[in-house]
Amino acid sequence: MQRPRSTVFLDTATGVLVHRDHTTRLDLGDQSAAAILTAVFHTVPDSVERIYITAGDPWHHDADRYPYLRDAVAAWLNAPVPGWRTDTGQGKDRLAGHFVHVRNPVGRYQRDDGKHRVEIRSAGEWFDLEDGDDPAIVRDTFLLLWQELRRHWPDAVIMGSPSQTGRDLWTRTIPERGKYADGYPVLSEELRGLLHATAGQGRNELITPPRIPAQLPGLLEYDRTFAYAKHTWKSPVGTPRRITPRTFASWTAQEQTNALYGCGHWHVRVTVPDGWNHVGILPAPAPGERAWHYPHTPGTTFTTWAGGPEVHAALNNPIQPWKVEILDGILWEAGKPLTDWARKLKDTWANLAAQEHFQGDERNKRPAHLASRAVRAILLYGIGSFAQRPRMVTGTTPRSMERDVPADAEIIGFDDNVITWQQPTGFAWDPNAHPEWAATIWSGARAALLTQYHRDEDTYAGALHAAPGSVAAFRTDAVYLTSAQNWPHRQQPGDYLLKGHLTGPLTAPDSEENLLALRDAGRIALAASRKET
Template sequence: MDTNAYNTGLTELRGVRDDIKAVRRDLEKLQRELQKLEADRDKRVIALGAYGKAKSDRIAPAAGMSIVEVTALVAALGPDVAAAAQSAPTVPSAEPVPGAPAPDLRRPDHEPAPTAAAPTEEDGKGEDIQEEQAGEPVAAPNQAAAPPVTAAPEGVSRELPSIPVGERGDAWMVAAKDLVSRRPTYTQQVWDTAFLDVESGMLVHKGTTGRIDLGSRSAADILTAVAAVLPESVERIYITAGDPWHRDADRFPHLKDAVADWLNAPVPGWAVASGKGQAKGKDRLAGHLLHERLPIGRWQHGSRHLELCPIGAWFEPEGADPVTVRDAFVLLWKALHEHWSDVVLMGSPARTGRDLWSRTIPTKTGAKWADGYPVMSSEIRGLLHATAGQGRTELFLPPQVPEQLPQVTELDRTFAYGKHTWIGAVGVPQRVSAATFASWSEKEQINALYRPSHWQIRVTVSDGWNHVGLLPAPVTGEAAWTYPNQPGRTFTTWAGGAEVNLALRNHLAPWRIEILDGLMWESSSPLREWADKLKDAWNKLTTRASMHADERERTASHLAARAVRSILLYGVGAFAQRPRINTGTVPVGEEHRVPAGAVIIANDGETITWERTTFTPDPYAHPEWAAGVWSGARAGLLSMRMREDNVSVGALHLPPNSIVAFRTDAIYTTADVTWPYHGQPGDYLLKGHLPFPVTAPTTLTELMTLKSLGRAHLAEQQEAIQ
């Protein structure tokens, strides 16, 4: 492709963009045509992206897309976009050190891995978005349709970023300037909180319970009703049932549009909260959080501030009334107070988790890391963000599984992330090039893979492999990652040491791994004290939930235990510090007001809409910790040794083709499973069972239906036995 062809391609792409805009005006009637155009646009973006001088900031406005969306299709165009605002160097494609062959790892017993020919702080919104994306996916509310989840979706291969060769890459191995994680010197301020069931109108505040008329359940009607009966000290209201932001979902093509309409509707006398004027330690953010399942509305009326929050960020209430939900929060606070005398339940489990962790940072003079944990350079943080995925979600379709399943069993790892916090990466990483790794002895190589580490690798699936995939491969599209398992297939990816070790040393057939580059940290335990305290709180609440004589207390204890789990789960995810995506508008003709680093994503002739992706300075940004926990959890989903029982558990210890689906820390299988369960973090608990033939699910909705039926059937069986 030459320059003329490239410019012609941009012009054609702009035409496609305009066609897309026209189609969207009548989306309900022309949905199929829109999908065709978007597919055409993506194909053109991919083709243009192959041009050597292509730039995402030119293709994005031409396509009517954001840089994030363009780089999801053509990762080579902007792998370091998250650090763009800080003038981070461009991350090039993978380039091995000249003259340094990638070493072929071997098993400890010197058995060679099989070889195969390779087939060819602007505002608070970003923090909330980061929290809701952290950790495992949350089940969506009932919707008309859910997107299908395919097994090993091939899509288009997505190239992951690499560390630049030589001194440019070595310059990344530094701590971020003036960013250190230190224990806070202030105490969080408590928020006065109420609980509201929007379906029934039941409102609970401290020891007072009553019912109020919520009118049409609009934001205006709810704020007017609660403000009339609650004292001005109340600043946060948890919605325990009703999801009022979904009340007009049938009127909109997308659920998120319905939520946006509900949040942005006029509320007489109230304005969107600005977050200004708050005291130190006040957990107050600005603006609404637009999220299709877990939105947060923030308003202010003079000096009064009020948030409407879904309880689903903490736990699913499972039909519990607001009084029981309030009791659950009281029990949660008491359980945490045993370990943190200054505990405050903040606006989300993610912020609560990170605040509690910050209060475990060592302060004793002479203690290691007493001066705080250094934050890595923006380049390394951006690299981890782009190359370290979260939980594994995969649905296997016929013919990989029978169209008629003989039965379905759900096995869920109890408090799974708590199993993988005992060791963590600290300090500035050491870069390990292919040449350096090759120069080490076999023992040194093995030790390196057992250290906290993150590796760029070339993977070849072993010959004769007939089980699920072991390592993630990047693809375009919503899935982002797939897990190839075709014998002899070769792909390049990044993975944590836990997963690399599993691929090399699994009991079925070791895969061939070639180290291309890597990051290795000092081993320590930055999360252990925090996680141990949360585990203890979870254990006590779980025990109380199983033994208390009163049913309401059992339910409240169970919900409180689930909230502790969310604090750990979302707290780990909060360390990832995802980039913040901010949008804004300026009138046509005032393009000079578009912020530096922003991309124009829409222009209707009157208003220009821009989008900017940034990393804001965050002293608690530690994506290396989140990446390590996620990698360990994905490996544990496949194989884990229960030493006290001398037995191995996980998907690789089930028959091939018996795996129906993975859902973060759960396995759905057709096999009969009798694994030991002691109620410890990481143990596999039998959560659901359908002991009769069912049709294999082909969508997420169908899988969730089987999940609900399986859990209900198992509960009935257990009640019958009792």
């Protein structure tokens, strides 16, 4: 089990540092890692092991000197820090080396004597902060999050990131008795590699004219609330069976339906039906930079891999069935390895959302909101961590020793002193690596963006229930439409929530940047209209 780590919260824009109940203002000089570590440990004891940056993005401080922001971040992380060196790790649960990320990097340092280790991390890993979210609010958020998690996990520990925390909490729900008391079987490296190559995550697609009008009558953002939590009620367990085309064809119609409703991953040949005039349903490998696209032109035939929920949606959508031929498949027994974990997180999320709603003090309302977003991140990134993609190691080599850079490494940055590189290391053995769980949830979430049944209201929601030509974009858990929908929202995971609304006429977005600008404007406009009413 993990142990708690003493943490401080630092706004590098203002120099305000919060350590427990104490607030101090520091002089951070050039905002380098060296300046931050020197200033922080001049003020707090060496027992502090984690520094959360709440504002200021110090790793972007000299960004103008570099052609790419990633280079600036790598240079910031790898700059010399007198008295410290890059952490080389300790024990099987400790991560080593810096993590280069444009927005939320992680700096891992240890003193030269090896007796003290510390991480510099971004609070942006957990939630989006706004102006006015000072370090004390972030401290209160983490304290509230910890208190709420301990209602279900008395020994809960908040780790450095949502994904680490999610995985750690899940290990505390592994059954102590029964078939899987010793853990759930891990797939072969071959099957894990197949899932990594053929099971994508969220649907991100921008639909442009002439498929939609050049001038939109409006743009509405419908986001599925806490979406992935809706799809954790069953997951693949055990050793899968391979299903050949002959085996699938020999089954009765009910057996085929049961298989597609079950936990499977299918290699299929798909044909878009004649007369189809709506969005694509199944993902297909795409050339160029995009990993996936969604063919929609009538008569198009393509071959792809897809999860059972999406294949079922293609065969049983509300408009007309697509032709789907099973070429191969992998089918698991259905189990509930995530149910208890997800139930506890959903309950924690609901409690925090209620606290936010009923809290009269604005100063206390904000931590409740941020903590509920953190719970969402724990589940979202916890699921992603089960995918366990091939590991990528980042390292540095002095320019004078350029020949020592690994032959299969990719150079991701350099300056006058060091070369920064990253190197794939393949799959590390992990008893909790389960890409089949992540793939099943992602497939269910993509299918629900298209069609989702609401039993209590006996109605459907999703893009295929909107008019043809009214879908402007998909973005992970959200669909962007040109007309309003009366889809039910009962504050439950998976329900569609109207988050933004712009009235037209609007020029249809032709890039992700334009879409995000309209999204942000729509959220502001909707919030303003609700205040007026």
